[in-house]
Amino acid sequence: MTPEDRIAVVTGAGSGIGRALAIRLAEKGARFVICTDLNGANATETANMIGDKASGHALDVADEAAIESLVKETEATHGGIDIFVSNAGYGLGGGLDLPTSDWEKMMKVHAWSHLAAARAVVPGMLQRGGGYILNTASAAGLLTQIDSGPYAVSKHAAVAFAEWLSINYADQGIGVSVLCPQAVNTNILAGRDGERDPNMEGRQAGGDGVLEPEQVADDCIAAMEAERFLVLPHPEVATYFQRKATDYDRWLGGMRRFRDRLRGK
Numbered sequence: 001m002t003p004e005d006r007i008a009v010v011t012g013a014g015s016g017i018g019r020a021l022a023i024r025l026a027e028k029g030a031r032f033v034i035c036t037d038l039n040g041a042n043a044t045e046t047a048n049m050i051g052d053k054a055s056g057h058a059l060d061v062a063d064e065a066a067i068e069s070l071v072k073e074t075e076a077t078h079g080g081i082d083i084f085v086s087n088a089g090y091g092l093g094g095g096l097d098l099p100t101s102d103w104e105k106m107m108k109v110h111a112w113s114h115l116a117a118a119r120a121v122v123p124g125m126l127q128r129g130g131g132y133i134l135n136t137a138s139a140a141g142l143l144t145q146i147d148s149g150p151y152a153v154s155k156h157a158a159v160a161f162a163e164w165l166s167i168n169y170a171d172q173g174i175g176v177s178v179l180c181p182q183a184v185n186t187n188i189l190a191g192r193d194g195e196r197d198p199n200m201e202g203r204q205a206g207g208d209g210v211l212e213p214e215q216v217a218d219d220c221i222a223a224m225e226a227e228r229f230l231v232l233p234h235p236e237v238a239t240y241f242q243r244k245a246t247d248y249d250r251w252l253g254g255m256r257r258f259r260d261r262l263r264g265k
Contacts, residue, residue, distance in 0.1 A: 001132040001175055001224050004029035007078050009070070009121075011061050011113070012088030014042025016186030017136065017179070019049075020213035021085055024221055026050045032078050036061075036070065038088065061088045061113035062105065071120040080128050083224070086117045087136040087179075091188040095149035103150040110137075110154035114161050122174065130173030132224055135162045139182045139237045143244065146259050166229055175227045179220055182234040183210040208236045 003025045010025070012018035014037030022035045023046070033054040037043035040058025047056035060066055074081055089110055092102060114135045125131030138145070141155030162178035170176060216233045223231040232238055244251040 001083065001130075001227065002028070003083065003221065003224070005031050006082035007032050007034075007074070007080065008083040008085065009034045009036065009074060009081055010085040010087060011036050011059060011117075012136070013037050013046050013056075014039050015046075016188075017181075017184060017213045017216050018085070018087040019046045020217035021087065021134075021220060022046050022054065023050060024214070024217040025083070025085075026053050028221060030083075034070070034074050034078075036088075059088075061086070061116070062108035064112070064116040064119075067113070067116045068120045071117075071124075075124065080124050081121050081131065082125075083132045083134070084117050084121045085134045085136075085220075086114045087134075088113060089136060089138075089188065091148070092150060093147045098150065103153070106150040106154045107157065110151075111157035111161060114158055118161075118165060122169065125174050126169075126172055130175075132175040132177075133162075133165060134177045134179065134220060134224060134231075136179045137162065139180050139232075139234065139240075141178075142180050142237060142241045144255060146255065146262065162229070175224065177220065177223045177227075177229055177231050179216070179231040179233075180237060181211065181216055181232070182208055182237060184216055184233075185210050185212050208234045 008025045008030050010018050010022040010033060013022040013035035022033050026033050030053065033050060035043045035046045035054055035056045036059035038058065038060055040056065043058065044056030047054035057070065059070055071081060092106060118133060121131065135158055137158035138155040140152050141159035145152040159178055159180065162176055166176040211233050219233045220231050
């Protein structure tokens with residue numbers, strides 16, 4: 001699917017990959033782009049960067065009813081949604097030490113938000129004969145995230161849900177892609193959300209280079225146009241994923257050794 005003359009929604013559009021994607025979709029000819037973010041002012045800033053073909057809205061993607069309301073409002077105002085980019089996310093280090101509520105919150109933002117978005121947009125897409133869903137996961141969803149249990153688990157869930165969507169709806173005209181980058185120059189990597197110690201994550205994910213959001217956005221647009229499922233801005237991830245599948249125990253041992261190197265052992 002090409003963005004030309006499409007109505008698009010982008011969550012997490014207040015900065016980083018979401019902002020770059022919203023801008024790229026408009027540059028590629030989208031009829032209108034709805035920019036959403038937990039920080040409504042940042043979403044509006046992105047919309048203002050685009051101009052009169054965009055609007056900014058506050059949206060908490062952990063709130064399924066809010067996603068449903070946004071979709072209904074968009075359809076009533078602009079018509080059917082052709083492209084939904086479910087991109088919002090955040091970082092949080094830790095594992096068994098974290099309360100279950102922190103694990104649940106990350107699952108809501110990184111996995112259940114994709115489910116809520118699909119529930120809201122797929123019926124209309126089917127009625128109109130097609131559409132496109134782009135879900136942001138992470139290389140952690142194919143591999144792991146050493147310093148964050150809930151991040152690794154929630155991103156695995158995001159990849160699995162995207163697979164399920166593609167299997168069940170691609171032959172009904174709904175394209176699905178899942179974005180799985182390593183390090184990207186965003187707020188999560190920089191630790192500016194105040195919730196994550198970026199030191200280990202930056203060293204783990206940044207070994208193959210830190211990409212700019214605009215390059216990642218271009219890769220996403222190319223994948224949508226080719227209707228390619230996996231979006232791997234860092235091509236090395238495909239090799240790591242193959243090694244994992246070929247010999248899981250060897251891969252686990254290698255990750256333990258990698259963990260120790262990151263910790264300076």
